[in-house]
Amino acid sequence: MSIVSQLESRRQEGRLRSLRTTKGLIDFCSNDYLGFARDIESGEGRGLGTMGSTGSRLITGNSSYVEELEQFIADYHDAECGLIFNSGYDANLGLFSSVPQRGDTVLFDEYCHASIRDGLRLGYCRSHSFPHNDLESLERLLLRAEGNVFVAVESVYSMDGTFADLAALVSLAEKHKARLIVDEAHATGLFGERGQGRVVELNLQARVYARIHTFGKALGRHGAIVLGDQNLRVFLINYARSFIYTTSLPESALMGVKSAYDKLSKINFKELKLRRLQGLFTKLVEECSALDLIESFSPIQGLICGSNTLAKSLSQALENEGIFVYPILSPTVPKGTERLRICMHEFNTEDEVLRLVNCLKLAKK
Ligand SMILES: Cc1ncc(COP(=O)(O)O)c(C=O)c1O
Numbered sequence: 289m290s291i292v293s294q295l296e297s298r299r300q301e302g303r304l305r306s307l308r309t310t311k312g313l314i315d316f317c318s319n320d321y322l323g324f325a326r327d328i329e330s331g332e333g334r335g336l337g338t339m340g341s342t343g344s345r346l347i348t349g350n351s352s353y354v355e356e357l358e359q360f361i362a363d364y365h366d367a368e369c370g371l372i373f374n375s376g377y378d379a380n381l382g383l384f385s386s387v388p389q390r391g392d393t394v395l396f397d398e399y400c401h402a403s404i405r406d407g408l409r410l411g412y413c414r415s416h417s418f419p420h421n422d423l424e425s426l427e428r429l430l431l432r433a434e435g436n437v438f439v440a441v442e443s444v445y446s447m448d449g450t451f452a453d454l455a456a457l458v459s460l461a462e463k464h465k466a467r468l469i470v471d472e473a474h475a476t477g478l479f480g481e482r483g484q485g486r487v488v489e490l491n492l493q494a495r496v497y498a499r500i501h502t503f504g505k506a507l508g509r510h511g512a513i514v515l516g517d518q519n520l521r522v523f524l525i526n527y528a529r530s531f532i533y534t535t536s537l538p539e540s541a542l543m544g545v546k547s548a549y550d551k552l553s554k555i556n557f558k559e560l561k562l563r564r565l566q567g568l569f570t571k572l573v574e575e576c577s578a579l580d581l582i583e584s585f586s587p588i589q590g591l592i593c594g595s596n597t598l599a600k601s602l603s604q605a606l607e608n609e610g611i612f613v614y615p616i617l618s619p620t621v622p623k624g625t626e627r628l629r630i631c632m633h634e635f636n637t638e639d640e641v642l643r644l645v646n647c648l649k650l651a652k653k
Contacts, residue, residue, distance in 0.1 A: 290436070291387060291523040298526060305526045307350045318342035325538065337540035346525070349536035357542055358513065364549060365484045365501065366493045367515035371524050374537055376473050376502035376512040377403040382528030383469070383498065383514055384440070385410035392435035395426060397452065399445045401471060410529075420445075423456055430464040437466035438497070443486035444474035447621055447629060449588030454486055458495045467497035474588060477506030483552045507548040511537050562587050562632045565641050569632060572645040578652045579645075587632040590616075591648070592625060599626040605651035611644055 298304045310317070320326065325340025341349040354372060362370040373379035384407025388394045392413040396404060399420045408415040414434070418425040430437065439461050441452040454470065461468040472485035480489040483506070487496050498516040503509040514524060524531055566587055573579045573591070582590040593599040599615035606613050606628075616629045630644070 289389070292519050295519065295522055295526065304522075305346055305532070306522075307345055307355065307525060309350055309352050309355075310348055311351065315342070315348070318348040319535070320348075337538065337543040339538050339540050341536040341538045343536070344532065344534060345536045346532060351539065353539060354536070354542055357546055360546070361501070361513050361549065362515055364482070364553075365499065365515055366488055367499065368517045369521045370513040370515045371521050371528075371531065372537065372542075373512050373514065373528075373531055374534055375510065376401075376471075376500060376504065377406075378530040378534070379500050379502070379512040379514050380404045380471065381407045381410065382524060382530035383500070384408050385529065386527040387498075387520070387523065388413035388415075388436065388438050392437070393433040394438045394440055395429050395433060395466075396440040397421065397442070397445075399447065399450075400440055400442060401446060401473070404440055404471065421450065421452065423453065423460060426457075427460060427464070430460065430466060433464070433466070437464065438469055439466050440469045440471070442471040442473065443479075444472075444586045444588065446474050446588065447616055447627075448582050448590045449474075449584030449586040450582065451486070451585065454490050454492055454496075458492050462495065468495070469498045469500075470496050471500045473500065473502040473505055473512075474586065476501045476503075477548075477552055478587065481557060483555065483557065503545050503548065507545065507552065509544045509548050510541055511545060560634065562634045562636070565632045565636055565638065568638060569630070569641050569645065572641070573648075576645070576649055579648060582627070589630040589632070591628040591630060593627055594624055596626050599628060602628055602648065602651050606644070606647050609643070609647045611640075611647060613644075 320340055320342040325338055325342045327339045328336055343349040358370045358372055373382060380403035384404055388411060390412040394408055394413055394415040396417050397420055398417040416429055418429055441457060443452055458468055470487055475485040477483040479486045487493050487499055498514055498520060500512060500514055502512040569589060573581045580592040593602060596617045599617060603613055603615040613628050613630055616627050618626050
């Protein structure tokens with residue numbers, strides 16, 4: 289059944305869930321037993337805001353503030369509307385477990401995040417992975433896919449920093465009447481003229497069914513939003529269990545998200561230092577034949593080690609020199625591709641990059 293007809297039958301049965309605000313009412317409902325959620329947090333960069341939301345969005349945890357913020361963020365990313373979840377994990381869990389249904393098919397890149405896979409495992413649709421960025425394999429699967437068909441990708445892959453070919457994916461999805469879902473966790477705040485992500489950077493927003501933007505990466509906050517059309521939003525409010533059955537984010541956290549977007553809108557993306565550092569890092573590593581880098585045009589740089597033992601010992605050697613780089617081991621990544629995942633930041637310095645590469649060279653010897 290399509291999500292629109294499912295919503296319509298729920299409406300007719302008088303069971304449609306909708307959000308409302310309860311401000312100004314005497315509270316005999318919330319879970320704020322000791323009143324602690326009313327505490328106000330203030331401080332630099334934090335603004336003012338209550339520390340707790342007191343309940344789930346459908347009961348006492350909704351506010352005009354969060355609804356306005358959802359629309360503000362949707363506008364920022366040029367989407368019709370959005371729904372905030374407590375984390376990117378919750379957003380993917382809710383979306384992928386509810387929207388694709390029994391008889392539907394989801395085809396996802398093998399490098400997709402655990403939250404997408406876990407969402408699919410909680411739902412009832414069929415799902416198949418395709419080899420990383422292999423659009424020919426994807427097309428073969430699309431030809432056999434049944435029901436409503438969805439394709440799930442990340443615009444920047446979290447473990448390699450590689451890009452999905454979004455323009456080609458959109459065309460392929462359209463050709464086979466499939467809907468494209470793009471997780472923009474590692475593109476949010478980094479790509480596009482105002483950090484809106486790669487979908488907007490490539491002007492594909494009208495052709496993508498849903499996007500997931502997380503606030504815990506480049507935005508330095510917490511939570512996530514699913515962007516899409518009104519039907520999708522109402523459907524998630526009604527069926528996404530990771531949205532329905534959890535205490536919502538407090539006002540203080542939401543204000544933090546708003547302040548991050550305000551900062552983002554003032555950044556000159558052409559002048560980002562982390563791009564220069566990224567260039568410096570790749571240049572230095574490429575000059576050294578002993579180091580094997582995965583090609584990536586994002587701040588995520590993967591240095592292949594080839595075994596868990598080498599990845600762990602290189603990470604330890606860097607830590608001994610005061611540098612923290614996390615080793616990514618199998619089975620998180622396929623055997624033989626164990627790596628160091630190196631992330632460039634705006635606050636890193638050229639000196640730090642030089643030190644990092646020198647330490648890597650010495651440790652590798
Ligand atoms: C691609 C991707 N999607 C979703 C998530 C989950 O986001 P969050 O940390 O906000 O739960 C992550 C986090 O690691 C991620 O890398």
